[in-house]
Amino acid sequence: KRAYVIVQKDFRAVMGDGGMSGRVFSALSFIAGMPGITQSDLARNLGIERSGLVAIIDELEAAKFVRRLAVPGDRRVQALHPTAIGEKAYAEAVAKVQLHEDRLLSFLSDTEKKQLVKLLQKIRKSEGEAK
Amino acid sequence: KRAYVIVQKDFRAVMGDGGMSGRVFSALSFIAGMPGITQSDLARNLGIERSGLVAIIDELEAAKFVRRLAVPGDRRVQALHPTAIGEKAYAEAVAKVQLHEDRLLSFLSDTEKKQLVKLLQKIRKSEGEAK
DNA sequence: TATTGTTATACTCTATAACTATA
DNA sequence: TATAGTTATAGAGTATAACAATA
Numbered sequence: 001k002r003a004y005v006i007v008q009k010d011f012r013a014v015m016g017d018g019g020m021s022g023r024v025f026s027a028l029s030f031i032a033g034m035p036g037i038t039q040s041d042l043a044r045n046l047g048i049e050r051s052g053l054v055a056i057i058d059e060l061e062a063a064k065f066v067r068r069l070a071v072p073g074d075r076r077v078q079a080l081h082p083t084a085i086g087e088k089a090y091a092e093a094v095a096k097v098q099l100h101e102d103r104l105l106s107f108l109s110d111t112e113k114k115q116l117v118k119l120l121q122k123i124r125k126s127e128g129e130a131k
Numbered sequence: 132k133r134a135y136v137i138v139q140k141d142f143r144a145v146m147g148d149g150g151m152s153g154r155v156f157s158a159l160s161f162i163a164g165m166p167g168i169t170q171s172d173l174a175r176n177l178g179i180e181r182s183g184l185v186a187i188i189d190e191l192e193a194a195k196f197v198r199r200l201a202v203p204g205d206r207r208v209q210a211l212h213p214t215a216i217g218e219k220a221y222a223e224a225v226a227k228v229q230l231h232e233d234r235l236l237s238f239l240s241d242t243e244k245k246q247l248v249k250l251l252q253k254i255r256k257s258e259g260e261a262k
Numbered sequence: 263t264a265t266t267g268t269t270a271t272a273c274t275c276t277a278t279a280a281c282t283a284t285a
Numbered sequence: 286t287a288t289a290g291t292t293a294t295a296g297a298g299t300a301t302a303a304c305a306a307t308a
């Protein structure tokens with residue numbers, strides 16, 4: 001059962017060498033998938049504190065991957081939108097991660113891959129329910 | 132496929148609330164399983180640097196869970212051995228982790244659990260091979 | 263020369279607390 | 286009062302570089 005620990009390390013390593021750090025990639029992933037998300041909501045989605053997210057967004061904004069846009073209705077919030085450059089960079093990062101994933105899972109059959117994904121998604125879905 | 136990220140977080144959280152930190156638990160796990168292992172070998176097994184291991188062993192020794200013992204043949208090395216207290220604490224920690232794991236996987240059937248473990252072990256085994 | 267354990271130091275990631283401006 | 290974004294600060298965890306003792 002301790003295999004999990006090893007697997008965790010694998011994936012952290014795989015994510016790590018994409019030029020983009022894991023946390024930045026994750027943030028960009030959410031912003032690309034949910035344009036207009038606020039920083040607070042994004043922090044909740046990422047499971048980190050709002051304060052920690054600031055540096056990540058600063059980095060993404062400095063790289064011109066993301067813009068902070070004012071929202072008409074509520075002047076407190078700043079909606080996060082991916083730029084064209086950001087979307088391109090994200091697509092490239094996804095491709096890289098995909099490559100590593102494929103290599104890592106190359107010795108599993110398609111059926112096994114599907115099984116694995118199904119099982120992990122089941123675990124993930126139950127996440128919120130467990131008290 | 133992004134389910135992995137979520138799952139990683141789950142397991143880190145699960146490991147984290149055992150009173151013992153994840154890295155200390157992992158170290159104790161290896162020492163209990165391979166009594167007499169040297170610090171350098173243990174660091175290699177854990178995938179961290181020798182320097183970082185010192186604090187962990189200091190902590191385990193302060194808690195009387197582990198002893199550093201001189202080795203007759205080579206006066207540079209210090210063999211790590213679990214104490215009776217350490218072995219008891221380890222067994223209890225394992226039980227705690229097991230409980231959380233069971234809870235987390237409670238909605239999977241036995242067959243599914245076996246499948247999952249088999250798949251993850253396959254990934255783990257290939258780890259060293261990938262270049 | 264190489265290796266073991268160690269210290270010192272710096273960097274990354276994250277959390278907590280406090281602040282501001284809005285609501 | 287409550288919330289969004291921010292700053293400052295501190296704590297883990299890890300890595301690198303250097304050192305003394307030993308091989």
